[in-house]
Amino acid sequence: MDKLLKIDRRIIFVFVALAVTIPLLFRFKMAVPPTRHVISMYDKINALSEGSHVLISFDYDPSSKEELQPMAVALLHHCFKKNIKVIGMTLYPAGTGLAEKAIKQIGKEYGKKSGEDYVFLGFKAGSSLVIMNMGEDIYTAFQKDFYGKKTVGMEALKGVSSLRDIDYAVNLTAGGIYEAWIVYGREKYNFDLGVGCTAVMGPEMYPFIQSNQLTGFLGGLKGAAEYETLIDHKDRAAAGMSPQSVVHVLVVCFILFGNFLYFKSGRQK
Amino acid sequence: MNKSRDIYILFFILIAFFIVSVVYLSFGWLDIWGDGLGIITAAAVTLAMYSFLYKDNPVFKIAENLFVGVAMGYSIIIVWFNILKPDVFEALIVPVFKDTGKAPQYTVIVPTLLGLFMFLRFSSKLSWLSRWSFAFIVGMGAGIAIPNFINAILLRQLEPMFAPLYTGSFWGTINTLLVLIGVVSVLFYFFFSLEHKGVIGGVSVIGIWFLMIAFGASFGYTVMARMSLLIGRMQFLLKDWLGIIQ
Amino acid sequence: MCLPSFSLCSSGLSGQTHRFAPTQNSKIMNRILFTFVLSILILSYTSTAFAVRGNRLIPPKTFLAFDTPNDSGKSITIRWSASSSESEDVEYVVYASAKKNGPFRTEVLRISSNTMYEEGTDSRYHLVGIEPDKFFKKRASDKDGNGEYFFKLVMSNSDSASVGVIASATPKGNLFNWSRLNNFIIMIIFSILILCCIKHAKRAPSLFIRKIKGLDAIDDALGRATEMGKPALFVHGLNDMDSISTIAAINILGRIALRVAEYDTPLKVSNIYPIVLSVSQEVVKESYLEAGRPDAYVQDNVFLAASEQFPYVVALSGIMTREKPAANFFVGYFYAESLILSETGAATGAIQIAATDAFTQLPFFITTCDYTLMGEELYAASAYLSREPLLLGSLRAQDIAKGILIGVIVFGAFLATCGVHFISLIFKPG
């Protein structure tokens, strides 16, 4: 009994690796029914007319890439498909590379041009200060876009002078920045805000959803998978749902089995 | 003996990785001039990081330190191109020396000086000047935070609490009541001016239950998050690198 | 500022027909009919009021424009009463002009007529804010200088339209946002509360704080370490000295070091920041001095384990598996490393106590440690141990604020259930 409790942790590591790899190799299909918070975000973007402006703030760095990049990709597909103008930006220095790559690649798929159909503004430091500065005037916050082009008079920003004029803003967040977007952005400048967050932050969104401070949220890879289902463009996130299921069951089994052994062996230390 | 075993393992993995790379490149499964070399590098970095699971080892340490350096270098360059170049260099310094058709923005001098003062933190004689910059930033942040937090968190989060308890349906009413009880009891738990005895003790115990259920939810979501990261990396290894899955 | 509504127009016309109808004089009748038709034609041509094909639009009764209160002076609010002929395919269009007599060519608003109702009026009024600056160039050459704007409301569907008279307003900047008065009062009250409480705590440092259970557990754990003759390990979180969590951790470290000095158990303290290291060394040294055993203090036991998150984990895991401390304390702000640290510690069989305000990491400490101080308990523990008036006073002020909030929530929910909403009006966000 004691031996079972004290097995080398590397054996457990092997189990985890198998639980993830096998479902990826032998893909079995799993329906990913969208949940209401994802649907409300989808509906919000879907209801926007052509030429509306959606701001996407890519506030994450490569350490959360696997969760948030699929979300960014799915959102961009949806926006470009609907001919919505996308304004991209980031408050993380290491977010620039990921954001630029995503916007450029997907923009290319739909034949969109930088400066006309979308703009990537790049990075500015100071998180909440940047949000407030954009709330007052987007052109003082970002005098130039990521590629050094002047933002004033840019086709993609036509009709937008501050955050107040944004039709919908999405904050893809890997940390606490979503709170700055709510406190200094949404509440100060009155625009609709949705959040895409890592699953770790997911439970923290519920109070804001109920108080209507957020219109919806995508939580982790699961949220991205649901969004992919909604826009009918299944990709990495949806493919990740079967290993996700299997590995969750594995962890639950570990907890149950570990506790069973613990109580069986008389809870001694 | 253990050490020599580790060295054998290391060599075995290195040779295997080398063979796989050569095979993939020579068969054209990975394009040497395109992203192929990049993907092989990325796979090498990924595997070096995972070697930590076996045990802490020099390969992991090298990869980790390299990553720390690259990340810092990347940030420095991005800060230059995105902030210092457009907002300081081109706004203030270039127009002073060159006619760009624009007057230099002299107001930028203030934040530039305050920004430079920050570096004096590392000097022993002038470190007091850095305090001015911190005082400016922290004081401003504090001032902005107070009314905005009162509005966006306190008032806005109180708003839904003033909804009538009776919502029309039985379960709806129960849930509204539970939210009310939950918020009040958790606030009570973090109340330190009264001993947790009697009624207050009882309420704070309910608070603990609510906290524990909420922490359970966070726990589940955190497990989900970490597993998602792993799935993402596995997809990279199996799809982008080895091309086993489509 | 508020001009008569264009309903005057239509009611005037119908009143006219009514008054002359009873007269039997067909000549007059004919003339009136003729005038009526002509006037309709003329009016429709000059577009002031008309109705075609019987499916006549009933225009709103009132139409007002006024400076938007509590704003920076860029916006004008227009407000008009709802009409009974509103539907999805009927639109409201508002034209604006900088001159009283028009021309009204600039369209500033076009909405579906059954949208944008004023809140709290049961869809009886429409309320829209308009920023004229977006449609008109700044009129530097305007000699009047009053910057007045004139608006005309048109109600239309695919085949008919009805129009009213004109409303005008001048946008002005305001000096105080009255809808944020409650916010302002809360800020003033809370500031006074904090300053008073800290002042009070300076005079009476014996301010009551409830017993925090985890603190007793610390003594038990140290007792056990002494019995077993093994060291205790104190792990600082990953934040630097400027974070409240680290300051609280230092206060708790002082207490632990004092006990350790009394019990004569070695204490190891790991750090990640040089400043935290030197402060910790100072605190531990002082505690040994206070216990009267300065000779037992070993400087190397308070050390810099690493400088990065993962190396920190690796270094500490090494210490835990090699030296097998009998008690582990994790105090401060932790990130993802919390799991690996506490798991390794649990595997070595140590008693573990965690104290952190990192809510995302708390679940893992709760399931792997024997006792966990959650969130603000960390600050309370540090205030309790250090008895510093600054910490005590601000803790008390926050408690009072929480107490008031609890009262407001319970009372407000009770009143709202009874149908009284004045609490929610007092606390309405601005």
Added chain:
Amino acid sequence: MNFLKRTVPMSIAFVMGILMAFQYYVPHEASQNLLKVVTKWGMIISGFAMFIGAYSLFHMHWNRIKQKVSGWGYSIFVFFGAGITIIFGLYNGGEFFWDDKQAGTMFDWIFDYVQVPAASTIFSILAFFMASAAYRTFRARNKEATILLISAIIVMLGRVPIGTMISQYIPIAADWIMSVPNLAAKRAILIGVSIGVIATSIKIIFGIERAYLGGGD
């Protein structure tokens, strides 16, 4: 000297704090312009502040190499990585750093194929430790931990497609946990933390809280 070291910074914090707090209640255009200018200044200062982190990192690794601390050799790789990245960043695909940033240079290559895999892998390692902890340490050692684990299991199963296959009630239960008890607790925590934030801000403005100045009065 005390005046420059203490009084001046505390007055700056006081004036800025009061000014910005009151700014919120004044809707006039002048007040909006103040916010615009001051936040822009703050953004530039924050840009400079990024270099402080860089300085401490390099300083520390330099000291490790200089003092030949055990494992100092690894610190060389920090400089190697940073050096290469900075050189390619400044070279900027042949346009050099005084020109606009070019896309698709070697600098971007390093980011895509070294930084991205390294950063995303290092946190995925935690997945393995999570599973091992689930087996070896997540114990229902008391009432609280038991409630926590039960709620965690329901959420874990309810949030993935397989939960529906086991029982249709699991997702419903998970959803209820998230939107009732979780919401209540998170809201209370949020309110508590915000009161703390406001209290700290007030203390900073009135010069009671000075930890941010870095001690050593």
